[in-house]
Amino acid sequence: MHWIKSVLAATAICALGLSIGAPAPTASAQKSAPTSIAQAEKDQPTGSEWWRHAVIYEIYPRSFQDSNGDGVGDLKGITSRLDYLHDLGIDAIWITPMYPSPGIDYGYDISDYTAIDPLYGSMTDFDNLVAEAKKRNIRVIMDYVINHTSDQHKWFLESRSSRDNPKRDWYVWRDGKGETATDKGQPPNNWQSWFGHSAWQWDEKTRQYYYHYFYVQQPDLNWRNPEVHAAMDGVLDFWMKRGVAGFRIDAVSRLYEDPQMRDDPYLPGHNAYGDRNIQHKYTDDLPQVHDVLKEVRSVVDKYPGDPVLVTEADEPNVQALAKMYGNGDEVQLPMDFQIADVNQLSAPRFRELFNQIENNSAHGQPEYFFSNHDQPRQWDRYGDGVHNDQIAKLMAVLELTTRGTPQMYYGEELGMRTTDPARIEDVHDPIGKLGWPKEKGRDGERTPMQWDSSSEAGFTTASKPWLPIPPSASKYNVEAEKKDPDSIFSTYKLLLALRKNESALRDGSQVSINNDDPDVFAYVRKSGDETVVVALNMSAKPQKISLALESQGIQGSKLVPLYYSPNFRSDGFARIQLEPFGAFVAKVQ
Numbered sequence: 001m002h003w004i005k006s007v008l009a010a011t012a013i014c015a016l017g018l019s020i021g022a023p024a025p026t027a028s029a030q031k032s033a034p035t036s037i038a039q040a041e042k043d044q045p046t047g048s049e050w051w052r053h054a055v056i057y058e059i060y061p062r063s064f065q066d067s068n069g070d071g072v073g074d075l076k077g078i079t080s081r082l083d084y085l086h087d088l089g090i091d092a093i094w095i096t097p098m099y100p101s102p103g104i105d106y107g108y109d110i111s112d113y114t115a116i117d118p119l120y121g122s123m124t125d126f127d128n129l130v131a132e133a134k135k136r137n138i139r140v141i142m143d144y145v146i147n148h149t150s151d152q153h154k155w156f157l158e159s160r161s162s163r164d165n166p167k168r169d170w171y172v173w174r175d176g177k178g179e180t181a182t183d184k185g186q187p188p189n190n191w192q193s194w195f196g197h198s199a200w201q202w203d204e205k206t207r208q209y210y211y212h213y214f215y216v217q218q219p220d221l222n223w224r225n226p227e228v229h230a231a232m233d234g235v236l237d238f239w240m241k242r243g244v245a246g247f248r249i250d251a252v253s254r255l256y257e258d259p260q261m262r263d264d265p266y267l268p269g270h271n272a273y274g275d276r277n278i279q280h281k282y283t284d285d286l287p288q289v290h291d292v293l294k295e296v297r298s299v300v301d302k303y304p305g306d307p308v309l310v311t312e313a314d315e316p317n318v319q320a321l322a323k324m325y326g327n328g329d330e331v332q333l334p335m336d337f338q339i340a341d342v343n344q345l346s347a348p349r350f351r352e353l354f355n356q357i358e359n360n361s362a363h364g365q366p367e368y369f370f371s372n373h374d375q376p377r378q379w380d381r382y383g384d385g386v387h388n389d390q391i392a393k394l395m396a397v398l399e400l401t402t403r404g405t406p407q408m409y410y411g412e413e414l415g416m417r418t419t420d421p422a423r424i425e426d427v428h429d430p431i432g433k434l435g436w437p438k439e440k441g442r443d444g445e446r447t448p449m450q451w452d453s454s455s456e457a458g459f460t461t462a463s464k465p466w467l468p469i470p471p472s473a474s475k476y477n478v479e480a481e482k483k484d485p486d487s488i489f490s491t492y493k494l495l496l497a498l499r500k501n502e503s504a505l506r507d508g509s510q511v512s513i514n515n516d517d518p519d520v521f522a523y524v525r526k527s528g529d530e531t532v533v534v535a536l537n538m539s540a541k542p543q544k545i546s547l548a549l550e551s552q553g554i555q556g557s558k559l560v561p562l563y564y565s566p567n568f569r570s571d572g573f574a575r576i577q578l579e580p581f582g583a584f585v586a587k588v589q
């Protein structure tokens with residue numbers, strides 16, 4: 001095999017039919033690729049199944065853009081950045097909770113489901129955000145925190161006021177074991193909070209325990225009570241009427257608990273909080289969860305525009321994940337935690353999981369993400385400490401060229417990294433205090449968006465943002481990366497445009513090829529006569545690969561590169577060499 005390295009050949013890169021080699025700069029491919037979002041939008045579906053072609057962008061409102069100089073992001077700040085999102089190629093934003101909240105779990109402890117926390121602005125600001133987003137073809141998805149409220153929610157304040165309060169049964173109250181008039185006894189069973197220690201909290205006034213899957217200040221709603229259903233359905237109606245496009249349903253697998261209250265089985269070892277590890281067998285994924293999903297579906301489907309439901313459901317396998325689709329009457333987009341959490345660059349593992357989800361029994365639309373507000377950012381999780389930026393680009397290709405609905409996390413497009421607090425005194429997220437130093441909490445992935453290289457990164461005018469600006473912001477920021485055609489940002493922008501403009505990437509089927517390759521994950525996207533092939537070198541060594549297009553009956557004589565990084569060489573049709581962690585996307589002609 002003859003591998004040619006020639007800078008001159010870079011100009012001939014568009015037609016890889018014969019022996020053309022090209023260590024061309026990535027920018028060359030970028031220039032020839034479509035970048036016009038406006039043009040792409042013409043092809044976008046307006047109503048039915050818009051979510052199949054959408055790219056969702058998660059915004060953590062505390063950290064995206066501060067408009068009033070208090071060091072905390074807000075709704076007006078988000079509105080002021082809609083042009084940025086539109087220009088990037090985003091179709092929908094999921095905003096994590098901005099409802100009134102004591103803020104123990106930074107918004108996930110909600111004290112009023114149908115209002116805006118003054119910290120983030122007003123309902124007028126919200127309505128304005130939705131209207132401005134709509135002008136830019138951006139839909140707004142809300143967070144529906146369904147498993148629990150804040151302990152300051154008026155429903156819980158009533159519930160805990162007396163044992164015979166009408167709302168007593170809206171939450172999960174139980175007697176302790178061995179409780180007497182003077183002794184609270186032991187918690188009802190061994191169920192554990194996801195955030196450490198017992199899931200039961202003693203309430204001295206009414207002398208019973210209440211159940212909380214998460215923080216003590218987040219009592220679980222009792223979904224066996226029909227009044228809870230009616231109240232929570234009302235929340236959906238409230239926001240749908242304000243023009244939102246759907247909901248991301250929080251912690252949905254935790255809604256029901258075993259009525260027999262059986263102890264969960266223990267697993268070996270201890271967690272970061274010093275508790276024995278436990279399998280949440282009797283508190284996760286009870287079958288009734290699906291009745292609730294069907295109910296949510298039927299409520300939102302009363303509204304036009306094909307509302308979307310996304311679920312946070314870290315299902316253990318594809319069979320459990322596929323159940324979330326129901327018979328097309330539950331959710332359209334269950335977040336795929338199996339793929340998000342591969343946590344190593346492994347071609348065989350990604351191939352296996354992508355093949356599984358492609359063949360899911362419900363034939364549902366996959367939803368892919370690699371970062372969110374609960375886990376260290378992908379730049380660190382997938383980076384090897386040496387090639388992190390290149391790996392970030394490779395992960396972008398994986399996320400944006402596979403068949404599914406991608407969900408990005410703010411700043412992912414810049415290569416933002418996890419910046420954990422250095423000292424326990426600086427930690428905000430309570431689990432970081434409880435589990436320090438093994439568990440540092442989730443502050444590290446929630447740092448302010450990096451807009452520019454100024455000392456506060458363009459996020460705020462306050463001298464002290466709510467979380468510090470990471471040192472990496474001086475180099476990794478929107479302003480700087482926009483100017484660099486080879487930046488992570490420019491890579492995302494290019495790929496987002498490609499997704500919209502190439503019908504094979506937008507609508508095509510996905511089949512993996514070269515299935516025995518231990519290092520390169522390669523797949524074909526095909527729609528009608530259009531075929532795009534993707535090859536991702538997940539190793540630190542150069543890899544030669546002959547793309548087995550014929551195994552899928554694909555004829556062609558040349559590959560037209562749409563994107564590659566850092567570069568590649570070719571010595572004939574479908575024969576390429578990829579650089580370490582190199583990515584290659586090409587159209588087959």
Ligand code: GLC
Pocket residue numbers: 105108109145214250251312373374
């Ligand atoms: C979900 C949220 C997480 C929150 C938890 C409790 O997992 O993503 O941030 O702490 O639910 O609401």
